[in-house]
Amino acid sequence: MKKLRHYCLLIITLLMMANTTQSQDLKAFVIFDKEGKEISYGEMVKSLEGADAVFFGELHNNPIAHWLELEVTHSLFEAKGKDLLLGAEMFERDAQQVLDEYLAGIAKEAYLIKDGKAWDNYATDYSPLVEFAKANGLKFYATNVPRRYASLVAKQGLSALEELDKEVRKNYLPKLPIEVDFSLPSYKNMMAMMGGHGHGMQGAEDMAKNMVAAQAIKDATMGATIAEAIKREKGTFLHYNGSYHSNYKEGTVWYLLQKMPKLTVVNINVVEVNDVNTFDTQNKETADFVIQVTERMTKTY
Incomplete structure (x- = not known):
């Protein structure tokens, strides 16, 4: 009986070890530097602490990306305290007042969601970031251009912004006119995908340019908002955005560095891959840090 009990304990121990080994092999994400070298979360955070601005390029519907955003926020707060500034493309500049009122405890969350035009996945993915700012007295900036103005540019071009009211231009837009460098690879790729590569009809090319310009007014507005905040508050800015913006x-x-070329900027790119352990070389140098997440990860909406 004693030998049987010993044998049973041995089998249970071996099964537990096997299960532990299997669980260790199953990774939700792996972090790499821009050259494709695997690094630890702590190594990445150490580099982020030395930056003036950190861009967390997320996948909007990926829960691991959102969890890591929150973890990075916690880690940078431990290092920077009240000198940490937060901001997100998910809030447009005309939502700043209600966002400030919510952070100050004046407005209820229902008003923030409605008047701040919160995204559908706000409750699961962005509320934790806002709540962290509220609990710790951090500033949180609505950085994006109001979508109606991006839509206006997409239809009529950048010149249409000059016709807007002076107060609108002052409060919600970067200084006009903005420069759009259509030679930037990201904008060139957008042009090509829309058929506006210079070999089609003039009307199609103009439409494609307007669509790129609509993207550019978002980028320029976010860049200007971040620059204004850093100049005014002298803090480290952590920005949450889709990876295509950074x-x-x-x-x-690019727009931020046009205004403040001496800033130290670090960017993160979250990508979905089949095998998180093997670096996907097509993501090499897309960002200072590439976080590979399994493509089988569940989505938030």
């Missing part, structure tokens, strides 16, 4: 340090990062 990959290759183009888009929003």
